[in-house]
Amino acid sequence: MLNNVLTLTNLTKYYGKILALNNVSFSVPEGSVFGILGPNGSGKTTMLGIVMDILKPTSGSFTFYGQPGNANMRKQIGTLLETPNFYHYLSGERNLQIAAEIKGKGHDQVDEVLKKVDLLERKTSKFSTYSLGMKQRLAIASALLGGPKVLVFDEPTNGLDPVGISEIRTLIQRLALEGKTIIMASHMLDEVEKVCTHVAILKRGNLLTAGDVDEILVNDEIVEVSAANSLLLATVLKEMSGYDNIKQVDNDFHLLYPPAKADLEAINRYCFKKGVVLTYLRLKKKSLETKFLELTNQ
Amino acid sequence: MLSLLKIEWIKVKHYRTFWLLSLLYLISLYGINFIAYRIQDARPKKNDMANLLIGNPPFQFPEVWKTVSYMSSFILFIPGLLIIISLTNEFSFKTHRQNIIDGWSRHEFIVVKMLLTLILAVVSTVAVFITAICFGLFERGSNFSIENIEFIGYFFVQAISYTAVGLLFGLLFKRSGIAIGVFFLYVVVLENMLAGLLNKYVYNSGRFLPIETTDNLIPFPFLRNIVNPYLTITDPLLLLVLSAVYLTIYYFICLKKFEVEDL
Numbered sequence: 001m002l003n004n005v006l007t008l009t010n011l012t013k014y015y016g017k018i019l020a021l022n023n024v025s026f027s028v029p030e031g032s033v034f035g036i037l038g039p040n041g042s043g044k045t046t047m048l049g050i051v052m053d054i055l056k057p058t059s060g061s062f063t064f065y066g067q068p069g070n071a072n073m074r075k076q077i078g079t080l081l082e083t084p085n086f087y088h089y090l091s092g093e094r095n096l097q098i099a100a101e102i103k104g105k106g107h108d109q110v111d112e113v114l115k116k117v118d119l120l121e122r123k124t125s126k127f128s129t130y131s132l133g134m135k136q137r138l139a140i141a142s143a144l145l146g147g148p149k150v151l152v153f154d155e156p157t158n159g160l161d162p163v164g165i166s167e168i169r170t171l172i173q174r175l176a177l178e179g180k181t182i183i184m185a186s187h188m189l190d191e192v193e194k195v196c197t198h199v200a201i202l203k204r205g206n207l208l209t210a211g212d213v214d215e216i217l218v219n220d221e222i223v224e225v226s227a228a229n230s231l232l233l234a235t236v237l238k239e240m241s242g243y244d245n246i247k248q249v250d251n252d253f254h255l256l257y258p259p260a261k262a263d264l265e266a267i268n269r270y271c272f273k274k275g276v277v278l279t280y281l282r283l284k285k286k287s288l289e290t291k292f293l294e295l296t297n298q
Numbered sequence: 299m300l301s302l303l304k305i306e307w308i309k310v311k312h313y314r315t316f317w318l319l320s321l322l323y324l325i326s327l328y329g330i331n332f333i334a335y336r337i338q339d340a341r342p343k344k345n346d347m348a349n350l351l352i353g354n355p356p357f358q359f360p361e362v363w364k365t366v367s368y369m370s371s372f373i374l375f376i377p378g379l380l381i382i383i384s385l386t387n388e389f390s391f392k393t394h395r396q397n398i399i400d401g402w403s404r405h406e407f408i409v410v411k412m413l414l415t416l417i418l419a420v421v422s423t424v425a426v427f428i429t430a431i432c433f434g435l436f437e438r439g440s441n442f443s444i445e446n447i448e449f450i451g452y453f454f455v456q457a458i459s460y461t462a463v464g465l466l467f468g469l470l471f472k473r474s475g476i477a478i479g480v481f482f483l484y485v486v487v488l489e490n491m492l493a494g495l496l497n498k499y500v501y502n503s504g505r506f507l508p509i510e511t512t513d514n515l516i517p518f519p520f521l522r523n524i525v526n527p528y529l530t531i532t533d534p535l536l537l538l539v540l541s542a543v544y545l546t547i548y549y550f551i552c553l554k555k556f557e558v559e560d561l
Contacts, residue, residue, distance in 0.1 A: 053403075054561040055561070
């Protein structure tokens with residue numbers, strides 16, 4: 001039985017009259033890479049802000065390893081929330097020294113984490129001279145201080161170039177392999193799909209679903225077929241079984257299959273046997289974007 | 299507590315604005331007293347009538363404690379300004395959030411800033427103490443005396459009142475521009491205006507407004523023999539008690555506000 005690192009119970013947050021988080025409950029199991037997915041303004045940052053005590057919930061509560069949240073618990077979590085927040089007039093190194101002091105850790109780890117995010121050479125430059133990507137990497141370095149067992153990343157690849165994005169993904173996967181629990185908020189579906197083991201989907205403050213990523217972000221399959229004789233093909237396909245749905249798009253037919261159930265060879269053989277020679281046969285994965293829009297539009 | 303201050307020290311140590319303003323402030327403490335010194339030094343010294351009106355020379359012991367405390371209090375808005383900058387910087391960099399995220403409690407964050415108001419008041423008081431001694435010893439015919447030294451204590455109360463009000467304004471307005479503007483106008487003009495109105499129409503009660511209360515601890519030190527009959531001298535003990543009440547209120551609001559609201 002795995003322990004839950006973080007458990008949210010009926011969290012609700014109003015900003016004045018605006019409901020930002022509506023009765024959200026779920027648990028983050030230990031050792032998971034937990035993605036919190038949702039479009040902009042869906043309440044991801046609000047939720048993490050409450051967990052980090054910079055926002056007060058209107059109602060509801062959360063526990064961390066079964067205990068109510070407190071300052072000492074936050075010292076054990078590495079967090080990057082929303083934007084990198086640092087003293088503009090201080091160097092990257094000094095900014096990290098402040099974070100290390102607050103966490104009650106020595107300064108000796110500062111160089112180590114700076115090296116991990118490739119900022120060692122710029123450590124004496126003022127934060128205000130950093131590019132957006134460097135600021136983001138400094139924030140990630142800060143989260144890594146003290147080797148926390150739990151990491152919280154809010155849009156970790158914000159502002160990074162493609163190389164940076166891929167580096168951060170590799171870093172997250174490596175941290176996950178080390179057995180760390182990672183909670184990651186993102187509006188980028190492929191990001192979540194590539195690195196997460198679990199996912200919760202938020203939309204306008206409501207939790208749509210939460211659970212194993214393989215169960216939630218499964219890809220339906222679409223088989224596109226066409227033949228010279230569309231009318232005959234239609235009759236033949238209607239007699240065939242195994243698919244969930246059929247749709248005609250111009251002269252093509254789209255057959256919708258549950259994940260990993262489409263068998264192109266069988267379809268081809270079946271049609272040929274019924275006297276239809278296919279001119280076009282193609283398997284398409286339903287795009288994750290479509291799936292995401294579907295989930296958040298329901 | 300010491301580790302909290304150590305972190306605040308890292309924040310301040312490399313902040314050039316802070317040190318530049320502090321340096322100019324210390325120079326100005328001397329400067330504003332020097333201006334007063336030059337003005338009173340122009341008096342006719344051999345004229346018995348003038349000496350009778352003026353009373354004891356203001357820069358001789360024991361008058362110098364009063365005079366330097368009084369003159370120095372005119373630039374007490376600078377320590378208030380330093381506190382406002384220190385706090386509103388955190389808001390604009392959002393580092394107040396980051397400090398909490400990294401593992402400070404909200405209580406710890408605001409307590410450090412409250413300690414900073416105390417430290418700035420202490421440093422100001424020490425500087426004024428030294429300035430007063432220098433002027434007192436420099437003046438001819440002056441012998442060191444600790445009579446009236448309580449005015450240095452009153453100056454401390456006044457200093458901490460200004461820094462605490464600075465903290466409160468920084469917390470209420472969050473952005474440096476508006477906080478500094480309102481703070482200056484309030485302590486320099488608005489409260490004096492309000493005090494004048496209240497003094498005139500509501501039983502002389504304007505002198506018990508927050509800043510006026512501590513300002514009145516150190517009354518106008520020049521031309522005592524002329525102005526004394528016209529000044530309402532308020533019992534310093536009453537003013538001290540009232541100052542303590544005000545300070546408690548400022549700190550209480552700061553603590554509660556920072557611990558309860560969204561950051």
